[in-house]
Amino acid sequence: MPSGLGDTTAFSYAELAAATGGFSEGNLLGQGGFGYVHRGVLPGGREVAVKQLKAGSGQGEREFQAEVDTISRVHHRHLVALVGYCIDGARRLLVYEFVPNSTLEHHLHAKGLPVMDWAVRLRIALGAAKGLAYLHEECDPRIIHRDIKSANILLDDNFEAMVADFGLAKLTSVNHTHVSTRVMGTFGYLAPEYASSGKLTEKSDVFSYGVMLLELLTGRRPGDRSSYGQDGLVDWARQALPRALGDGNYDDLVDPRLRGGDYDPTEAARLVACAAASVRHAARRRPKMSQIVMALQGDLPLEELSDGVRPGHGGAAFSSSSGGSGSGSEYGSGSYTAQMERIRRAALPSPEYSSEYPGSIPEYGHPSPASSVDRDDRRRQGGRRWLVHD
Numbered sequence: 001m002p003s004g005l006g007d008t009t010a011f012s013y014a015e016l017a018a019a020t021g022g023f024s025e026g027n028l029l030g031q032g033g034f035g036y037v038h039r040g041v042l043p044g045g046r047e048v049a050v051k052q053l054k055a056g057s058g059q060g061e062r063e064f065q066a067e068v069d070t071i072s073r074v075h076h077r078h079l080v081a082l083v084g085y086c087i088d089g090a091r092r093l094l095v096y097e098f099v100p101n102s103t104l105e106h107h108l109h110a111k112g113l114p115v116m117d118w119a120v121r122l123r124i125a126l127g128a129a130k131g132l133a134y135l136h137e138e139c140d141p142r143i144i145h146r147d148i149k150s151a152n153i154l155l156d157d158n159f160e161a162m163v164a165d166f167g168l169a170k171l172t173s174v175n176h177t178h179v180s181t182r183v184m185g186t187f188g189y190l191a192p193e194y195a196s197s198g199k200l201t202e203k204s205d206v207f208s209y210g211v212m213l214l215e216l217l218t219g220r221r222p223g224d225r226s227s228y229g230q231d232g233l234v235d236w237a238r239q240a241l242p243r244a245l246g247d248g249n250y251d252d253l254v255d256p257r258l259r260g261g262d263y264d265p266t267e268a269a270r271l272v273a274c275a276a277a278s279v280r281h282a283a284r285r286r287p288k289m290s291q292i293v294m295a296l297q298g299d300l301p302l303e304e305l306s307d308g309v310r311p312g313h314g315g316a317a318f319s320s321s322s323g324g325s326g327s328g329s330e331y332g333s334g335s336y337t338a339q340m341e342r343i344r345r346a347a348l349p350s351p352e353y354s355s356e357y358p359g360s361i362p363e364y365g366h367p368s369p370a371s372s373v374d375r376d377d378r379r380r381q382g383g384r385r386w387l388v389h390d
């Protein structure tokens with residue numbers, strides 16, 4: 001009989017191999033930055049997703065168990081529950097509740113699927129916000145997700161959002177190379193202060209959540225520059241969102257597949273105001289997740305998202321910036337895209353990475369070949385250590 005910490009089950013490797021048909025190809029659900037994920041069925045019939053952390057990414061047993069214990073205590077309708085784990089020599093596996101309807105990324109961007117309608121998008125935005133608000137504001141200890149992106153929003157059969165992989169980046173942060181490649185892999189969602197100095201707070205999750213809202217709203221990938229000239233999604237949004245909030249016309253923002261009145265303008269205003277506030281340059285000016293939950297539900301006047309800066313008092317709540325892309329009081333120091341590109345070039349000097357933006361990172365969302373980063377990590381002791389120690 002498996003034993004465990006708290007309400008988490010400790011599985012043997014043999015039990016998980018049996019549950020997944022020997023980690024068979026047929027049961028492979030996908031692969032992310034941490035390793036393979038297989039579907040499994042436990043002896044009682046419960047469906048699970050088994051994530052094998054890459055060899056060498058494991059912490060010591062004691063630290064691993066402590067983190068697993070923290071994560072497994074978290075239970076919320078919009079958070080994917082950790083049901084167990086396995087430590088077997090150097091192997092580390094995590095066993096999650098199975099979420100049947102793939103990811104938000106898949107439903108937004110895969111070809112040949114029905115268009116997600118407006119109500120579904122709003123429900124996903126709200127569910128994910130509730131899950132994150134719980135992690136940030138109700139958990140003890142509080143948990144910063146660190147890797148919010150559409151691929152980490154799983155969906156159930158009713159298209160309710162289930163936030164996956166919270167705390168996982170911390171669980172594997174001992175593996176330096178792995179974390180640095182992962183940070184690179186999700187660059188399009190990264191808060192600028194986290195990217196530039198490694199400063200990690202709940203507000204860096206809020207930034208990434210804001211990027212995900214932009215993705216829901218527009219149907220575009222964060223790294224897709226084809227529709228926005230030199231600007232990425234964030235810089236484009238910093239110009240376009242305040243304008244739309246000013247004139248109440250959201251037609252140019254919403255996913256072209258939803259145009260022709262297939263969205264509710266009142267709800268669009270809420271979503272747009274939340275996105276605009278979440279991708280602010282200054283972390284302290286971004287709202288808390290609980291404020292976003294209220295705003296999306298219509299329980300918070302949208303002006304409250306303006307962080308106390310009232311129109312006519314040193315900058316309108318959502319004023320469009322006056323200068324070039326993203327400059328001006330609202331969004332601070334210049335273009336997000338340009339800043340991230342500078343950081344990326346400095347961190348990954350290999351020609352393989354130097355010329356293009358996140359969306360076109362080779363194997364986007366997956367670990368890149370480690371060699372260039374290994375080299376980089378050795379050369380940059382000190383200055384770049386934030387990339388590997390967060």
Ligand SMILES: Nc1ncnc2c1ncn2[C@@H]1O[C@H](COP(=O)(O)OP(=O)(O)OP(=O)(O)O)[C@@H](O)[C@H]1O
Pocket residue numbers: 029030031032033034035036037048049051080096097098099100102103147151152154164165365
């Ligand atoms: N609990 C789960 N239930 C069902 N499918 C899952 C579950 N967890 C993961 N998956 C599937 O496995 C795939 C890979 O997940 P994984 O988390 O490893 O990758 P990722 O989210 O793209 O990257 P990251 O490593 O940054 O989280 C997902 O795209 C999803 O389809």
Ligand SMILES: [Mg+2]
Pocket residue numbers: 032151152164165
């Ligand atoms: Mg994931």
